[in-house]
Amino acid sequence: MTTAELERGTPRPAVAGTRTGIVDYLTTTDHKRIGLLYLFTGLGFFLLSGALSLVMRAELTFPDLQFLDESTYNQLFTMHGTGMIFFFASPVVFGLANYFIPLQIGAPDVAFPRLNALTYWLALAGGLIAFSGFLVGGAAAFGWTGYAPLSGAIFSPGNGSNLWIIGLAFAGTSGILGAINFVATIFSMRAPGMSMFRMPVFTWNMLVTSLLIMLTFPVLTGALAMLFIDRTLGGHFFDPAAGGSAILWQHLFWFFGHPEVYILILPFFGVVTEIIPVFSGKPVFGYRGFIFATMLIGVLSYSVWAHHMFATGVVSNLFFAITSLLIAIPTGVKFFNWIATMWRGRVRFQTPMLFCIGFLFMFLIGGLTGPFLASPAIDYDVTDTYFVVAHFHYVLFGGSVFAAFAALYFWLPKMTGRMLNEPLGVTHFWLTLAGMNLTFFPMHLLGLEGMPRRIADYPASHGDWTLLNVIITGGSAILAISVVVLAWNVIASVFMGRGAVAPDDPWGGYSLEWATSSPPPHHNFTSLPPIRSERPVFDARMTAIASRPVGGEPPVPTDPSADQEMVRG
Amino acid sequence: MGRHRGYRRPVVALLAVALALGACTAPPATVEADRVQGLYNLFLIAAAAVFGVVAGLIGWNIVRYRARGDESLPVQTNTNLALELLWWALPTLLVIGLFVASAAVLNTNDAKHPGAPLRVKVEGFQWQWRFTYLDSKVQLTGIPGSPPELVLPVGTTVDFELVSDDVIHSFFIPSFLVKRDTIPGVDNHLELTINQQGTYTGQCAEFCGLLHDQMLFSIRAVSASEFAAWLASQRPSP
Numbered sequence: 008m009t010t011a012e013l014e015r016g017t018p019r020p021a022v023a024g025t026r027t028g029i030v031d032y033l034t035t036t037d038h039k040r041i042g043l044l045y046l047f048t049g050l051g052f053f054l055l056s057g058a059l060s061l062v063m064r065a066e067l068t069f070p071d072l073q074f075l076d077e078s079t080y081n082q083l084f085t086m087h088g089t090g091m092i093f094f095f096a097s098p099v100v101f102g103l104a105n106y107f108i109p110l111q112i113g114a115p116d117v118a119f120p121r122l123n124a125l126t127y128w129l130a131l132a133g134g135l136i137a138f139s140g141f142l143v144g145g146a147a148a149f150g151w152t153g154y155a156p157l158s159g160a161i162f163s164p165g166n167g168s169n170l171w172i173i174g175l176a177f178a179g180t181s182g183i184l185g186a187i188n189f190v191a192t193i194f195s196m197r198a199p200g201m202s203m204f205r206m207p208v209f210t211w212n213m214l215v216t217s218l219l220i221m222l223t224f225p226v227l228t229g230a231l232a233m234l235f236i237d238r239t240l241g242g243h244f245f246d247p248a249a250g251g252s253a254i255l256w257q258h259l260f261w262f263f264g265h266p267e268v269y270i271l272i273l274p275f276f277g278v279v280t281e282i283i284p285v286f287s288g289k290p291v292f293g294y295r296g297f298i299f300a301t302m303l304i305g306v307l308s309y310s311v312w313a314h315h316m317f318a319t320g321v322v323s324n325l326f327f328a329i330t331s332l333l334i335a336i337p338t339g340v341k342f343f344n345w346i347a348t349m350w351r352g353r354v355r356f357q358t359p360m361l362f363c364i365g366f367l368f369m370f371l372i373g374g375l376t377g378p379f380l381a382s383p384a385i386d387y388d389v390t391d392t393y394f395v396v397a398h399f400h401y402v403l404f405g406g407s408v409f410a411a412f413a414a415l416y417f418w419l420p421k422m423t424g425r426m427l428n429e430p431l432g433v434t435h436f437w438l439t440l441a442g443m444n445l446t447f448f449p450m451h452l453l454g455l456e457g458m459p460r461r462i463a464d465y466p467a468s469h470g471d472w473t474l475l476n477v478i479i480t481g482g483s484a485i486l487a488i489s490v491v492v493l494a495w496n497v498i499a500s501v502f503m504g505r506g507a508v509a510p511d512d513p514w515g516g517y518s519l520e521w522a523t524s525s526p527p528p529h530h531n532f533t534s535l536p537p538i539r540s541e542r543p544v545f546d547a548r549m550t551a552i553a554s555r556p557v558g559g560e561p562p563v564p565t566d567p568s569a570d571q572e573m574v575r576g
Numbered sequence: 577m578g579r580h581r582g583y584r585r586p587v588v589a590l591l592a593v594a595l596a597l598g599a600c601t602a603p604p605a606t607v608e609a610d611r612v613q614g615l616y617n618l619f620l621i622a623a624a625a626v627f628g629v630v631a632g633l634i635g636w637n638i639v640r641y642r643a644r645g646d647e648s649l650p651v652q653t654n655t656n657l658a659l660e661l662l663w664w665a666l667p668t669l670l671v672i673g674l675f676v677a678s679a680a681v682l683n684t685n686d687a688k689h690p691g692a693p694l695r696v697k698v699e700g701f702q703w704q705w706r707f708t709y710l711d712s713k714v715q716l717t718g719i720p721g722s723p724p725e726l727v728l729p730v731g732t733t734v735d736f737e738l739v740s741d742d743v744i745h746s747f748f749i750p751s752f753l754v755k756r757d758t759i760p761g762v763d764n765h766l767e768l769t770i771n772q773q774g775t776y777t778g779q780c781a782e783f784c785g786l787l788h789d790q791m792l793f794s795i796r797a798v799s800a801s802e803f804a805a806w807l808a809s810q811r812p813s814p
Contacts, residue, residue, distance in 0.1 A: 077786050150783050156760060157743040157785055162702075247761025253744060254759065287641070290654040296664075318746060318781075319757045320738075320764045324682060329675050336667045339626075343663040346633045352650045353643040367634050375623040378671075382678035384612050384685055385619060388753040391746060391781040457750025459781040462789035466777075 036120035038105050039527065041127050043422060045102030048131055049095050054490070055138070056090030059083045061487055064446075068480040070467035080463035081148035082167070086138060088151030089171065092271070093178045094134035096403065099411050100274045101130065101185050104213045106422060108189055110520035111207045113198025113538065115530035118191035122184055129181035137174025140167030147171035150461060152264070153234070155245030155256035160238040172235050179228040186220035189213055198519070200538030204298075207518040207541065208291060211298050212277030215305045216270050222309070223266040230259035254321055261312035269308045271403060273301060275410030276341060279363045282417050283345055285514050286360035287352030290542060297344045300337035307334045317383040318390050324383040331381035338374055342367070358432030359514070362413035365440050369405025373398060376451070391461075394454025400447040412439070412493070420509030423501045424525045431496040438489035445482025449475040517542035605772040605797070608685045609753040615681045616753075622674060689767050693733040696726070700738075700745030700758040700780060703787035710737070713812035723792040729803035730770050738764035746782035749795060755781050770797045 032040055063083050066075045075083070105123065109116055117123050140146030146167040149158045153171070156162060193214050197206070206214075234256070236242035243249035245256045284291045291297060310330040313322040345367060354360070376398040379385045389395065412435070420426045453475050458465060465472050500506030512521040521544045523532050536547035604613045641650075695710040704718035707726045718724035728734055738747055740758035747766065748755035751774075756766040780791035798806065 077789065081783075081786065081788075149785075154744060154783070157783070162743055162785055253761060288643075288650045290652055292653065293655055293660050296655075296660050318755050319759060319762075320766075321759070321762055324686075325679055328678055328682070332671045332675050332678075335671055336664065339667040340660075340663055342630055343660075346630070346637055347653075347656075347659070349634075349637040349641055351653065352641050353646070353648075354638050354641050355643045356638075364634070364638060368631060371627060371630055371634075375627055378623070378674055379616070379619050382615065382619065382674065382682075384678060384681045385616050387755055388612060388616075388750075391748070391755065457748070457777075459748065459779060461783040462779075464789045466792065469777075 036116075036124045037529065038109050038117045038120065038123060039422070039531075041123050042102045042104075042106030044127055045098045045105055045130070046422075048127075048134070049098035049102060052090050052094035052098070052134055054494075056087050056095055057487070057490065059087040059090070061483055063087065064480045064483040066463070067465075067476050069476070070465055070473060072464050075463065077463045078145065078148065081461075082141070082146045084461055085147050085150055085171075086141070089137060089147070089175070090134070091403070092151060092267070093175060094130075094137070096271045096407055096411075097178065097182065098130055098134075100213075100216070100271065101126070101182075103209075103274065103278070103414055103418070104185075104189055104216075107418065107520055108192055108210050108213055109196070110523070110527060110531055111210045111518045112193065112196065112201050113519050113532065113535050114192060114196035115532070117188050118196055119188050123188055126181045126185040126188065129177050129184070133174045133177030133181060135174075136177060137171050139174075140170045143167060143170070152260060153256070154260075155234065155237075155253050156247070158234060158238075158256075159245060169235070169238065172231050172238070176228055176231045176235075179224045179231065182220050182224045183228070186217035186224070189217040190221070193217075198535055198538060200543075204295065205538060205541045205543075207277075208280040208294070208297060209274070209277035209518075212273045212280075212301050215301050216273045219266045219270050219273075219305055219308065223263045223270070226259055227263035227267075230256065230263070233259075254316075254319060257316050257319065258312070261315045262309075265312045265315065266305075266308040268399075268402070269304055271407050273304065275366075275407045275414075276301065278410045278414045278417075279345065279366050281518065282359050282363050282413055283348050285516055286355045286357065286363070287349045288355075288515075289348055289352040290517075290545075291344065292347035292350070293344045294541060297341060300340045300344075303337040304334060307337070311381075314381055314386070315390075317386045328381055328383050332378060335374070335378055335381075342371065357416075357514070358427070358429060358436060359413045359417035361433065361436045362409050362416065365436060366406060366409040366413065369401055369409055369440075369443065372448075373401025373403075373405050376401065389454055391459055392454035393450040393458050393460055396460050397447050397450035397454060400443075400450070404443055404447065409439070412436075415493075415497075417514065418520075419497070419501065420506075420513050421520055421525045421527075424509050425501045425504065425506035426509050426513060427500045427506060428496050431492055435489055435492045435496065438485055438492060442482050442485030442487075442489055446479050446486055447482075449478050449482075453479075512544065515548075517545045519543055522547070603751060603772075604753055605751040605770060605774065605776060606753075607769040607771050609751070609768075610771075611681045611685060612753040615677060618677055619674065622670060626670070689733045689735075689769075691733070693735040693767060694729065695735045695737060696728075697737045697739065698747050698758065700740045700747065700784070700791070702742050702785055703780075703791050705747075705780075705791065705793050707793075708813075709807065712807055712810075714807060714810040715813035718793060720787050720790040723794060725775075726793060726795045727803060727806050728770055728795055728797050729800045730773050730797050732800060732803075733767055733769045736766040736768075738766060743784050744782050745780045745784050745791065747778070748781035749776050749778040751776040757782055770795075773797050773799065 032044060035041060063080065066073060066080060143166050145165055149163050158168065193210060233242065233244040237244050237246065243251040245251050245253055247253050280291055280297065307330060311327060311334060313327040314331040316322050317324050379389060380395065380398060416427055416432055453472060456471055458472055467473065509525040511523065511525055522536050536543050540546055604610050697708040697710055699706040703720050705724055706715065706717045707724060708715045716724040716726065736747065738756055738758040740760050742760065745758045746755045747758060752768060754768065756764055758764065774797055776795045778793050778795060780788060
């Protein structure tokens, strides 16, 4: 049944059978409501942090300072990075995980629902605290990496910097508690028959991600505590004049910071690995190999942090070069898994799949500029230039954000009971693809021509820089329009109730979230299909077709023909 | 088949753009930068080749296997050990090759040069640079809005001694394809040999606070005799 065939009906509450007032959301311990809170909090910080970047882009269009001063510009890029990493990407990961881990493993909720509520409110408080610096005379202005000694009390006085530290400490603590909750849920609350190697890939990747969070976020929280002590209590951890070490901060920060990159991409690898098989009509190719690659990325991610520090001249560059290059292997393997999943399938180009295909191309480009930065001699040239900015935006925008949009179109019908509008979705996709490449591709060239990142102004004498910056600002305007299209789609389809009513399984899904209503009832399931593979809903659909009486109703889409050969591993 | 070609055109265009990246680095102006440029070109060729293969496979699959109203269930293939071993092996070989090439260039460029180089102390401070010719005590200090010009001879190895007393800065000359941080509490060194006369712009590359964007400087590379004459005309600082 296609969405067009579904008639419009009255909107259902976000959680069937319960009231949905504000008080219910403020007091909820339901994983689905907390998931929605996380997702919309994340989208809110996406709009806020994105708006900051548009202001920066407007300023950078031409040389000279037009309407910002350096002080404001420095706050903008600091809070853009901080907001996108800690208060957009992380909450979206936690929102999707909150909503779909229990559903995918057939559980009624997470292991610790009250802790889960605390986790969300800590994350929201952290974001508000960090951004409240704008209200007290200036937010933090030392970059999202907070390098010492610039982030110390002497060079960055002011409460905005303290609020940044406190906000991040809230986010870090929230992350640790949430990760513990997910690991406990996955290990102890799987439905009968849901063995580890029958778990959907998204849940698998969230397990590895949660373990990464548990081992790296405490390092961040510790480093933040040390910085706070230095700033307010007269400590000297990062003060070279008193026997401390400026480089120590970079080690601690990147020991957290590089695994953080994988914390922000592995869940989205999971998302596209849910969507590509469904829209190709095939199981994921090489399920166990894919999960092994995820684990290997997780392990290797602990050994690569100092590739951010090649130009400091104080780390063992060759060691970190080989570990960083090695991580390209399991990442590259995943591409072959995705390609082989589509091979000889029936690829359907609805919006979730369009964003997955966009993800494949964009993340490929972001992945291929990675080895340049892993090779110290090349990194000496391109680090801290716009080449790096281009690289991590292809990874985090072309990768994580594209996959987050794919997840939104794929799963929002399940979460709200409303389908999103398909033509608007396709428009959103093409605008995002065009805007993203116009914005971020020229940054490679800018970086190669030597434009450093984090500068409020650049000399007019570099002729090319101006041309490239004009193109980049134009691209960012297209991205802004694309976000308006997305926002309108969500508001009109979901909140104004214009979207078609979502069936339980609009896409022909495989995992257990498609075996319950859209949205699912309180405690998720009234009954579960038997779980005998990593695709229980697919199996149930095949069983229903096989047991259909001869001469029954005509086959529905994705039915096998009568003598379809089945290859199962 | 005619309409398939339409899908391939963007891929070809992207490849062309990727190859154009090769021409876009600042032209290398030191002995060391020439080696880095060679390594960069190798990486670029490898990246373009991988992009061509992988993007081509993705493009071919989504075109060839797009749903065409035929709703029968595809064959549910889900594993092939030989294929998987192959796609673990190929990236591994590529990565080993790239590492060996990287190590060779890095070890050559980071090695200490024999003989007595020209020693220049580079001091980054908020928000400008101070350059001191250590053997002649000639000192050049910049102020924001008036960047200093460091004069250096071509063909002589220069040893930059990189220090800072406040926060971390980074000494970056795009045409030399290199930067090195100046870190409080750390004595850093960078050795290079300029092989092209000319004026090269540089600026701080590590964010260092309010006027980071104004930490500009330039390097004028001249012949050895010109350099000697210039240095003799400068007054040593007390």
